[in-house]
Amino acid sequence: MRFVLPASLAFALVIAAASSPLHAGQSAAAQAPVTFAKDVAPILQKNCQACHRPGSIAPMSLLTYEEARPWARAIRQQVVQRVMPPWYIDKNVGVQHFSNDRSLTDQEIDILARWVDAGAPLGNPADMPPPRHFPPEDTWQIGEPDVIVTLPKDVIVKAQAPDQWPDILVDPGLKEDRYIKGVQIIPTKGFTVVHHIRTSIVEPTDVTRGSGQTDDVDAIEVGEQGVFLNEYAIGKQGDVFPEGSGRLIKAGTKINFQLHLHSSGKETPANVALGLTFHPPGYVPRHVISSMTVSAPQVDLRPHTDNIRSDGYKVLARAARLLSFQPHMHNRGKAECLEAIYPNGRAEILSCAKFRFNWHINYVYADEVAPLLPKGTVLHAIMWHDNTAKNPFNPDPDAQITYGQRTVDEMSSAWLSWYYMSDEDYQREVEERRARRTRLTSTR
Numbered sequence: 001m002r003f004v005l006p007a008s009l010a011f012a013l014v015i016a017a018a019s020s021p022l023h024a025g026q027s028a029a030a031q032a033p034v035t036f037a038k039d040v041a042p043i044l045q046k047n048c049q050a051c052h053r054p055g056s057i058a059p060m061s062l063l064t065y066e067e068a069r070p071w072a073r074a075i076r077q078q079v080v081q082r083v084m085p086p087w088y089i090d091k092n093v094g095v096q097h098f099s100n101d102r103s104l105t106d107q108e109i110d111i112l113a114r115w116v117d118a119g120a121p122l123g124n125p126a127d128m129p130p131p132r133h134f135p136p137e138d139t140w141q142i143g144e145p146d147v148i149v150t151l152p153k154d155v156i157v158k159a160q161a162p163d164q165w166p167d168i169l170v171d172p173g174l175k176e177d178r179y180i181k182g183v184q185i186i187p188t189k190g191f192t193v194v195h196h197i198r199t200s201i202v203e204p205t206d207v208t209r210g211s212g213q214t215d216d217v218d219a220i221e222v223g224e225q226g227v228f229l230n231e232y233a234i235g236k237q238g239d240v241f242p243e244g245s246g247r248l249i250k251a252g253t254k255i256n257f258q259l260h261l262h263s264s265g266k267e268t269p270a271n272v273a274l275g276l277t278f279h280p281p282g283y284v285p286r287h288v289i290s291s292m293t294v295s296a297p298q299v300d301l302r303p304h305t306d307n308i309r310s311d312g313y314k315v316l317a318r319a320a321r322l323l324s325f326q327p328h329m330h331n332r333g334k335a336e337c338l339e340a341i342y343p344n345g346r347a348e349i350l351s352c353a354k355f356r357f358n359w360h361i362n363y364v365y366a367d368e369v370a371p372l373l374p375k376g377t378v379l380h381a382i383m384w385h386d387n388t389a390k391n392p393f394n395p396d397p398d399a400q401i402t403y404g405q406r407t408v409d410e411m412s413s414a415w416l417s418w419y420y421m422s423d424e425d426y427q428r429e430v431e432e433r434r435a436r437r438t439r440l441t442s443t444r
């Protein structure tokens, strides 16, 4: 016979556990009741509302208690599993400071979980922080652009349809080489359906061009191509490159827009604008920023197989400062790490991140910890795919998948931004960091 614990007894056990001496030892702060008004609202304002507010991309608003309360269970589940907010860096290994970090601290997760466990109370409405003000998404944070590139025609997003990932190539008609100082993307139409946008620059030699089609103003569909320029995600302002640095854009370069569009229940035309500010003509920045991919040469995913690993390598011809890391895979991507193998043979993991196909996140290293890599360093990207039915983004676990451009094919890459520096600059920066670290410890 199966033993069934009576519900009343189970309840009594829970009560007993809650008042055990273990808990009595905890600080008063840890015991204080958690309320929405005092503890939860500030976290939602800081980490969630950029997306979870009316007219933004998330499925529900989390501005008020009335709106958040019905989602309490889901909020607990998603934050405890670190699915929300979308930020998938492994917190146990590698560099931990990013300039665009939107993750929650362990303490914040604990507050949200305890609020839900306590029955998700409102608390005293007088404790509510004033509502957060969000700047309109359509203002230029980088200053007035020198060039604005838009899609030649709106993309129509149907009321109900699977997500679309169109690639649209646009020729901005650049007549001279210039160095970019700042870059920003804003959705000019259909803000609610634009999940994210990635732009890349396609230099004139990158494209095989037939005769007479170079001046074609109509957008043409292309595969993934070019090198990463920047990315738009909700709540992200433009990028202004650090003093003395810039990115070269050559005459004749085209811009590839990769859009991730998500139906909102209403047919919506969407368009976006890419704004570029330039350094003065003739100015050559000391640090020229560039992007590269470190990719596995082959991807071979057998059906119903998990943790399929692939590796890519790239040798740095000169010393470099790594600025950002973005895992790039398709539906079956699972996780990715980036390792530096130094010329002396020592290897170090720089970053690891889980991968969820819904979110393409560019992790931008904070200035003071952006990896400084000596000449001859081998960058080693390690990717894992999951081709089983357990992966919610897998459309067909029976299929054998290989490398390819389409979303149904696979990729296995790290997108990296970096700039080269002279060996002297490298030495100087390494020394400066060492000195800063010494100062920090000696003043404590």
Ligand code: HEC
Pocket: 043, 044, 047, 048, 049, 050, 051, 052, 057, 058, 059, 071, 074, 075, 078, 079, 084, 085, 086, 102, 104, 234, 358
């Ligand atoms: C960058 C935008 C963004 C941020 C920031 C964000 N979310 Fe989300 N959230 C979304 C989107 C979009 C979805 C829909 C699912 C998806 O695309 O992953 C979602 C889904 C959810 C869901 C699941 C809803 C359902 O249908 O079950 C919960 C719960 C949630 N978010 C809570 C939060 C909380 C709590 C925070 C802050 C701690 C947060 N989110 C921060 C964009 C965001």
